[in-house]
Amino acid sequence: xxxxxxxxxxxxxxxxxxxxxxxxxxxxxxxxxxxxxxxxxxxxxxxxxxxxxxxxxxxxxxxxxxxxxxxxxxxxxxxxxxxxxxxxxxxxxxxxxxxxxxx
Amino acid sequence: xxxxxxxxxxxxxxxxxxxxxxxxxxxxxxxxxxxxxxxxxxxxxxxxxxxxxxxxxxxxxxxxxxxxxxxxxxxxxxxxxxxxxxxxxxxxxxxxxxxxxxxxxxxxxxxxxxxxxxxxxxxxxxxxxxxxxxxxxxxxxxxxxxxxxxxxxxxxxxxxxxxxxxxxxxxxxxxxxxxxxxxxxxxxxxxxxxxxxxxxxxxxxxxxxxxxxxxxxxxxxxxxxxxxxxxxxxxxxxxxxxxxxxxxxxxxxxxxxxxxxxxxxxxxxxxxxxxxxxxxxxxxxxxxxxxxxxxxxx
Ligand SMILES: [Zn+2]
Ligand SMILES: [Zn+2]
Numbered sequence: 531x532x533x534x535x536x537x538x539x540x541x542x543x544x545x546x547x548x549x550x551x552x553x554x555x556x557x558x559x560x561x562x563x564x565x566x567x568x569x570x571x572x573x574x575x576x577x578x579x580x581x582x583x584x585x586x587x588x589x590x591x592x593x594x595x596x597x598x599x600x601x602x603x604x605x606x607x608x609x610x611x612x613x614x615x616x617x618x619x620x621x622x623x624x625x626x627x628x629x630x631x632x633x
Numbered sequence: 634x635x636x637x638x639x640x641x642x643x644x645x646x647x648x649x650x651x652x653x654x655x656x657x658x659x660x661x662x663x664x665x666x667x668x669x670x671x672x673x674x675x676x677x678x679x680x681x682x683x684x685x686x687x688x689x690x691x692x693x694x695x696x697x698x699x700x701x702x703x704x705x706x707x708x709x710x711x712x713x714x715x716x717x718x719x720x721x722x723x724x725x726x727x728x729x730x731x732x733x734x735x736x737x738x739x740x741x742x743x744x745x746x747x748x749x750x751x752x753x754x755x756x757x758x759x760x761x762x763x764x765x766x767x768x769x770x771x772x773x774x775x776x777x778x779x780x781x782x783x784x785x786x787x788x789x790x791x792x793x794x795x796x797x798x799x800x801x802x803x804x805x806x807x808x809x810x811x812x813x814x815x816x817x818x819x820x821x822x823x824x825x826x827x828x829x830x831x832x833x834x835x836x837x838x839x840x841x842x843x844x845x846x847x848x849x850x851x852x853x854x855x856x857x858x859x860x861x862x863x864x865x866x867x868x869x870x871x872x873x874x875x876x877x878x879x880x881x882x883x884x885x886x887x888x889x890x891x892x893x894x895x896x897x898x899x900x901x902x903x904x905x906x907x908x909x910x911x912x913x914x915x916x917x918x919x920x921x922x923x924x925x926x927x928x929x930x931x
């Protein structure tokens with residue numbers, strides 16, 4: 531899964547040393563809460579879109595404000611917003627569906 | 634005794650090394666509370682043990698401007714900075730639901746407030762502190778002379794936007810409000826009175842008129858709304874807080890600064906302030922959450 535963060539897949543922090551397999555890929559997280567939030571967010575995204583897999587995700591925002599994301603799967607693309615509380619998704623809103631530009 | 638601002642644990646020594654070492658080892662083991670605290674307050678980038686220590690030194694340094702101004706600066710960064718608290722953002726132009734959420738959660742806050750101040754009176758021997766808290770309780774809760782107490786103005790503000798006082802009185806605080814109230818009750822009943830004092834009165838900075846002179850991008854609300862855009866009772870309540878909290882927090886912070894120096898408690902006071910401000914942050918989120926609940930229900 532292509533991501534915009536080099537640190538923790540959810541928040542980009544480089545503290546901590548927590549690893550979890552998400553979508554068959556071993557990913558780095560700063561803590562278990564970020565890992566749970568990321569995994570729950572991906573599952574929610576798949577159930578809302580019907581996607582079998584997620585090819586890329588880019589995340590902008592923080593815990594308090596919530597996070598704006600763009601995700602792609604094949605030629606499909608969605609923009610969405612989510613918020614979590616202790617790793618559980620408390621708000622999830624698809625903002626737009628579209629097709630990703632052909633690379 | 635100094636505490637860790639992230640978990641509240643009492644630390645053996647009141648110095649930067651013991652604080653920084655505590656954070657470093659817990660961050661290495663991916664402890665969520667400590668990693669998140671570092672992410673939000675120090676840096677998202679992992680650094681060496683020595684590097685973190687020097688960042689903590691900088692973070693706690695109040696030599697420029699003194700302790701009270703350090704508290705103001707940190708408070709402003711957290712609540713009125715580039716990414717303000719979401720409730721503060723909503724308060725700029727509050728809807729009636731914002732006000733309803735405010736009234737409901739703040740009612741519970743004030744009920745704890747009076748107890749917190751009373752604990753301080755009971756646990757100090759300094760008459761100036763006792764007098765200060767005594768006046769504060771009177772103003773918030775019972776009214777001085779023929780002035781209406783703030784808690785009554787609060788309920789009237791709720792009624793003016795259609796929120797019956799029975800609903801407020803019969804409500805239970807939301808989760809983050811409840812955990813904050815529990816925390817303040819514990820600090821004020823069990824810890825040093827000065828820790829209690831900084832934990833409570835630093836929070837009055839939320840309505841300080843002067844936050845913009847400490848670098849805030851926002852103030853609690855846009856002063857224009859007092860002249861229209863909100864109900865008369867809302868304007869009345871906000872104005873009372875606005876006029877009072879300014880000298881309240883100013884006077885209290887000056888006392889905190891003076892006694893912290895005399896009693897050698899400066900670092901401890903800083904940590905208690907930081908921890909209390911985190912609980913307050915969550916409490917303000919509860920106000921917003923409650924407002925959203927009313928919006929769905931009504
Ligand atoms: Zn993270
Ligand atoms: Zn700690």
